Amino acid sequence: xxxxxxxxxxxxxxxxxxxxRKVLSKGDGSFRITKFALGDEEINYTLYNAxxxxxxxxxxxxxxxxxxxxxxTNNASSMKTKLITIANTNLLYLPVLKLNQNMTNTKTHxxxxxxxAVDRSTEGTDAAGTTAAVGYNGTxxxxxxxxxxxxxxxxxxxxxQGLDTTEISPKEKSQISDMIESSYxxxxxxxxxxxxxxxxxxxxxxxxxxxxxxxxxxxxSDNIVSDNLDDSNSTxxxxxxxxxxxxxxxxxxxxxxxxxxxxxxxxxNTALMTNKAGTPASQSVRFxxxxxxxxxxSTGYNIxxxxxxxxxxx
Amino acid sequence: MANFYxxxxxxxxxxxxxxxxxxxxxxxGTIVSGxxxxxxxxxxxxxxxxxxxxxxxxxxxxNHIFDITAGYANNSGLSxxxxxxxxxxxxxxxxxxQVMMGYDQTGSILQFDEDGDLLAGGTKQxxxxxxxxxRLLVKDEIKKGSFELEIGVTPEYAxxxxxxxxxxxxxxxxxxxxxxxxxxxxxxxxxxxxxxxGTNVMAAIGSGxxxxxxxxxxxxxxxxxxxxxxxxVASGGILNNAHNNVSMSGPSSTEETVLAVLTGSxxxxxxxNIRTRIYNLQFNNTVELNSTVYFCRANHNExxxxxxxxxxxxxxxxxxxxxxxxxxxxxTTIGLYSDNNELMAVSKLSEPLKKTPDNEFTIRVRLDY
Numbered sequence: 001x002x003x004x005x006x007x008x009x010x011x012x013x014x015x016x017x018x019x020x021r022k023v024l025s026k027g028d029g030s031f032r033i034t035k036f037a038l039g040d041e042e043i044n045y046t047l048y049n050a051x052x053x054x055x056x057x058x059x060x061x062x063x064x065x066x067x068x069x070x071x072x073t074n075n076a077s078s079m080k081t082k083l084i085t086i087a088n089t090n091l092l093y094l095p096v097l098k099l100n101q102n103m104t105n106t107k108t109h110x111x112x113x114x115x116x117a118v119d120r121s122t123e124g125t126d127a128a129g130t131t132a133a134v135g136y137n138g139t140x141x142x143x144x145x146x147x148x149x150x151x152x153x154x155x156x157x158x159x160x161q162g163l164d165t166t167e168i169s170p171k172e173k174s175q176i177s178d179m180i181e182s183s184y185x186x187x188x189x190x191x192x193x194x195x196x197x198x199x200x201x202x203x204x205x206x207x208x209x210x211x212x213x214x215x216x217x218x219x220x221s222d223n224i225v226s227d228n229l230d231d232s233n234s235t236x237x238x239x240x241x242x243x244x245x246x247x248x249x250x251x252x253x254x255x256x257x258x259x260x261x262x263x264x265x266x267x268x269n270t271a272l273m274t275n276k277a278g279t280p281a282s283q284s285v286r287f288x289x290x291x292x293x294x295x296x297x298s299t300g301y302n303i304x305x306x307x308x309x310x311x312x313x314x
Numbered sequence: 315m316a317n318f319y320x321x322x323x324x325x326x327x328x329x330x331x332x333x334x335x336x337x338x339x340x341x342x343g344t345i346v347s348g349x350x351x352x353x354x355x356x357x358x359x360x361x362x363x364x365x366x367x368x369x370x371x372x373x374x375x376x377n378h379i380f381d382i383t384a385g386y387a388n389n390s391g392l393s394x395x396x397x398x399x400x401x402x403x404x405x406x407x408x409x410x411x412q413v414m415m416g417y418d419q420t421g422s423i424l425q426f427d428e429d430g431d432l433l434a435g436g437t438k439q440x441x442x443x444x445x446x447x448x449r450l451l452v453k454d455e456i457k458k459g460s461f462e463l464e465i466g467v468t469p470e471y472a473x474x475x476x477x478x479x480x481x482x483x484x485x486x487x488x489x490x491x492x493x494x495x496x497x498x499x500x501x502x503x504x505x506x507x508x509x510x511x512g513t514n515v516m517a518a519i520g521s522g523x524x525x526x527x528x529x530x531x532x533x534x535x536x537x538x539x540x541x542x543x544x545x546x547v548a549s550g551g552i553l554n555n556a557h558n559n560v561s562m563s564g565p566s567s568t569e570e571t572v573l574a575v576l577t578g579s580x581x582x583x584x585x586x587n588i589r590t591r592i593y594n595l596q597f598n599n600t601v602e603l604n605s606t607v608y609f610c611r612a613n614h615n616e617x618x619x620x621x622x623x624x625x626x627x628x629x630x631x632x633x634x635x636x637x638x639x640x641x642x643x644x645x646t647t648i649g650l651y652s653d654n655n656e657l658m659a660v661s662k663l664s665e666p667l668k669k670t671p672d673n674e675f676t677i678r679v680r681l682d683y
Contacts, residue, residue, distance in 0.1 A: 045624040078649060
């Protein structure tokens with residue numbers, strides 16, 4: 001998209017998103033706009049210079065000169081960062097979402113992403129017990145590999161919410177009390193996988209958009225969101241200050257990835273991994289890299305978790 | 315409690331409006347008759363009509379602007395089986411008549427009527443030239459009272475731009491308040507001819523005389539023009555007898571009348587003769603714009619913080635150094651959502667708007683359909 005002309009009056013460039021057009025085309029009255037949100041995705045707040053020598057009028061001069069791109073029609077590409085309404089104007093800290101990798105079974109793989117084994121022969125849970133599997137190293141589960149078919153692993157993705165500062169004690173829960181997230185939206189490419197809880201129970205998506213992105217709203221009733229009651233300085237915690245909630249989930253591989261190599265051929269590539277016998281770079285796998293986005297329903301803060309779907313080539 | 319969605323009040327924040335937009339469509343005659351030679355003119359093997367483009371039509375940049383065709387009724391004096399493409403010319407007339415004028419109670423096709431008064435009978439236009447304008451130009455309809463077509467009627471035949479000394483202008487003079495509504499394809503007006511260049515071009519009264527010479531169907535984007543505009547009164551036309559008939563390139567010479575062309579030439583030949591006489595063509599089109607306006611109101615105590623990752627360092631807000639500093643955020647985007655949190659529409663401001671607890675904004679987002 002090009003930049004908008006910012007030489008004169010402020011103009012507004014409005015478009016229907018591709019998903020909006022899809023809903024409108026149904027003609028069943030489901031196209032109904034009921035609310036709005038404001039975004040600031042072009043803004044780089046690190047340009048805010050509160051120490052500018054010329055005074056406060058110059059603090060945000062560079063920010064105000066930021067050129068703004070035309071609207072994207074892809075619904076998943078817009079409104080990634082939103083403005084938040086909080087009645088208290090005296091806040092100095094806001095909660096963040098942070099991937100918790102402080103426990104063995106919540107760490108990413110050494111490749112830097114969570115790997116999802118899409119079938120049992122990749123997991124190493126098939127009856128044949130083939131050595132081509134990459135989910136095990138000998139009898140030990142490999143760190144950061146989620147079993148996308150059987151869920152017979154202890155690994156999962158954990159995201160913590162809270163004020164990540166050492167300047168406020170984790171025991172000062174009141175500092176975050178009106179900013180605790182009770183529900184989250186998780187987005188994942190529906191062609192590749194879906195969201196399940198730590199026990200492998202599937203969660204129903206709210207909707208699948210025109211680009212095949214599945215949107216899941218999850219809360220405590222899905223066994224995915226829970227309060228973080230630990231207010232100690234435990235090494236298992238990744239949030240240094242007051243804590244809100246924890247999001248814990250796994251990813252189920254889609255039937256397409258489980259039973260076919262079509263999408264791997266179309267969207268992915270191949271690589272070598274360590275096999276079950278522990279021999280490095282000995283097993284060829286097909287892979288597809290993607291992202292899972294988790295967004296707090298209250299603050300709008302989001303985090304992208306890198307995911308790689310893998311399937312052994314036997 | 316923190317939140318980032320604000321519910322729109324269905325009564326006060328959402329308004330539906332309807333606006334008519336008009337664009338001026340000027341077509342200089344040279345595009346039609348010579349700028350690109352015949353590279354922007356497309357003829358078809360079926361020979362039923364000729365298409366005019368604004369650029370050589372083999373180029374992907376070319377836009378189709380209108381089609382020309384011609385025909386006569388089967389009870390016209392011109393109709394004869396020996397004519398060149400006789401049945402095709404009758405078919406064209408009937409096709410255009412059945413679409414534009416419709417049928418009578420017996421199911422017979424109504425013919426084009428000079429004054430549109432079908433009940434009174436009156437003069438029928440039985441030999442017509444049809445200009446069918448592309449939807450690209452017409453959009454929803456031709457604006458009433460805006461159509462002007464200037465045609466060169468210099469008697470001599472030429473293709474070098476010298477036939478425009480004497481001209482008549484065809485316009486829907488009463489279009490803005492005197493249009494007719496008894497057509498199955500919507501509203502139409504009567505095209506009147508006036509002399510626009512030369513002396514004693516039109517019959518008897520000369521300059522300023524208005525004569526009905528055709529019909530303009532606004533929504534259909536079709537001009538139906540009688541072939542008599544190229545004839546003197548003595549031959550059944552509108553031109554001064556002293557002015558003579560307009561010479562055209564017919565089947566045997568370049569000094570033939572429009573009647574000879576309509577009978578002896580193919581439709582494409584008639585179209586060539588007419589096209590090269592077009593001096594100027596202009597009208598305004600109309601687009602009916604149905605809009606929904608969403609008033610997105612950001613009050614002083616709303617949208618003052620951001621979930622932008624750069625907004626925080628750790629968890630500390632970058633734009634504040636102490637708790638009593640006012641929070642600052644910058645609006646660049648407005649997202650419109652459904653109940654189900656589906657992003658239906660998005661709009662961008664051309665520059666960031668600074669939002670603090672000291673100010674409020676009402677952003678008016680208009681979606682056009």
